Amino acid sequence: MSRSEDFSEFTKQSALVRQWFRCGSCGEHISQLGEAGRSTHIHGEVAHAHHMRPIRLGGTNSLNNCVILCGSCHYSAHEGGRYAHGTVVGRKKDFPHFNEHFKHFDG
Numbered sequence: 001m002s003r004s005e006d007f008s009e010f011t012k013q014s015a016l017v018r019q020w021f022r023c024g025s026c027g028e029h030i031s032q033l034g035e036a037g038r039s040t041h042i043h044g045e046v047a048h049a050h051h052m053r054p055i056r057l058g059g060t061n062s063l064n065n066c067v068i069l070c071g072s073c074h075y076s077a078h079e080g081g082r083y084a085h086g087t088v089v090g091r092k093k094d095f096p097h098f099n100e101h102f103k104h105f106d107g
Helices: 009-020 035-040 071-077
Strands: 047-051 066-072
Touching: 009 047, 009 066, 047 071, 066 071
Parallel strands: none
Antiparallel strands: 047 066
16 A cells, blocks of 8 residues: 555655665665565665655655665664654755665656
8 A cells, every 4th residue: 555655666766776776775785675685685674765855844756855774774864763743844855875875867
């Protein structure tokens, strides 16, 4: 079931390619999103799409607001697991592997 605040599969895959198959925060290799990538992740973690600016604070489901994070980094991005609060707004500089200037996705 899809929620209105979920990224599309295309957006998530595009973000992963933009990040050169790396976690946007720690840089660990992510071969695939979700459970499919767990077996190849160095720590056996599942990757997640993360809203840098939460929907409740005006964020969108656009590629520009999507960063792919490994499970540990996603937990950290949400203030140590306080997902319901949604009060932290991430910035691109918080995610060194965001690759904002990846030419394939410009414009």
